Amino acid sequence: MLCIGLVGCSKKDNPVPEFQETNLAPLSIEFDNIVGARTFTLNNTGSPYKNAAGEEFTISFLQYFISNIKVETAAGKSYTVNPDSSYFLIKGADKDSRFAKVRVPEGDYAKLTFTLGVDSLRSTMPIDKRTGVLDPAAGADHENGGMYWGWNSGYIFFKYEGNSKVISDDANGDPTGKKQFKYHIGFFGGYSVPTINNIKVITMDLNAAGIAKVRKDRQSNVHLFVDLMKVFNGKTPFSIAAHPNVMFNDFSSTVAGNYVEMFKHDHTEN
């Protein structure tokens, strides 16, 4: 009886607010990188990861763009975050970057949609619209985290590098002998003629692991696990030895087809 009473009380105190587009409150989406059954650690050469092909590897660099966040209530009311504040660069080397913080109307959300990459509209916008993480000058050069391709105007959506002993020292592997793999995946579909499109839109049902109750007086956090192992072990598994470098070629679509499976809703902190 006491229990029921308490539940009844809390419900009364905290009803679901009416959905109003202007009544904004904070919501964060946490991109918590993991590798299979293990935590994400850079350069853990003492205990490397192992993919389905049995190849041991370590990760030296990870960055990806998350953009165009949209939420939807169980009743089907949806809200799309203003595109000018909906681009986030998640950096493996910077724990603080794992949260995509947005503002959405107060409400209970059962569905979350976001893009892995930078949509084609933004990829072709004038230079003035390319600020913050989209500034072509951001992150300096490609060794230091730059995510912009100058020679083929566009952004690298997903940049994942590491090392594996299985990589050969010849031109098909890493001729520098560092046994590095590099996956730089971009391609938004082309300016004028259609080219490869690796933009991935991901929609997650939050019902099973917990809906997001967004209120002004608290920080609702949708906690996602992002499993980097899926890059190798996704729907089209591949071996690092066979594809140590994937940047600007057709195989990039296979890698993108795999990484779209990385996201799993673990829980929501309301």
Added chain:
Amino acid sequence: MTKKHWMVLLVFGLFVLACKKDHPIKEEIEKFLGFQKPSNFPEPVYNFANNPLTKEGFELGRALFYEPRLSRNNTISCGSCHIQSSAFTQHGHDVSHGIDDRLGTRNSPAIMNLAWSKAFMWGGGVYDLDLQPITPITTHEEMDENLENVLKKISVLPKYRALFKQAFGTEELSTARFMKALSQFMLMCVSSHSKYDQVMRKEGAVFTAEEQEGYVLFQEKCASCHSEPLFTDGSFRNNGLGVSAVNDQGLYAVTLIETDRYKFKVPSLRNLKYTAPYTHDGRFLTLDGMLEHYNSEVKDTPNLDPLLRKNGRLGIELSGTDKQKLAAFLGTLNDEAFINDKRFSEQ
């Protein structure tokens, strides 16, 4: 009116003209007229509404164009490989040499009439002039620098802080402002004072008989790709060059579309006198060599342009006299005023 009256009027008229000549014309030269579309040119494609040209913006762009700090070790400026006296190309070099004398794989393209350009680079990949300078700045064989560092190096110099303030109202130095200023300079580099232009605009010049015959030949044999008045249709085509050891695949490298293999941007034929050597890898040292390619050296490589395969023959038939006449006409496309225009020179 008597004869005397006419004389007075004439003398008076001359006097007025003489008076006018000195001051107002001098002022005219100094006055910044902004971007002016030549009357025989089509509407430009660049979005000027997003980057209105101003004297201050242009001057900042010019300073940046000639600024060696855009390169890693502060030795190479845009003007190093885009030399005004060569119509902003690097005359005499098949492929350009950049920082530490590293060699690229392509010939410096001319910087002229870019306001009408829909795509940049020999092999495409860049479709907005405001994003183009990132490529040479970051390319290993060119300036080998990164944009963030360039902005850092420039922002500490009082000269640039002042120039940015004049151009954009505040000293703030952003990627967008940096790119827009460079665009302003490049957009102003309009070449439209060749003999051809003067003939077309009926400014008093006339073609010689040989030039006129060359013009007729040009219209018949060349104009479908090198269309007037820009002398390029801006498209990408395979003009039958034999595949070199570098195996540069042109447009294919940025689209990965099979039918784009070996296609390169059709270059303008303006200012050929100053821009040799020709083609994306500068393999033809002379105009005669280039014309002979079309006459007898076209190779049947994948995606060869259909215009170069007619009546069971590869290429475009050109006799010795044809070539001579074409060369005479193409000579009318040289714009001496453009390569000597002080506004475009390092100040």
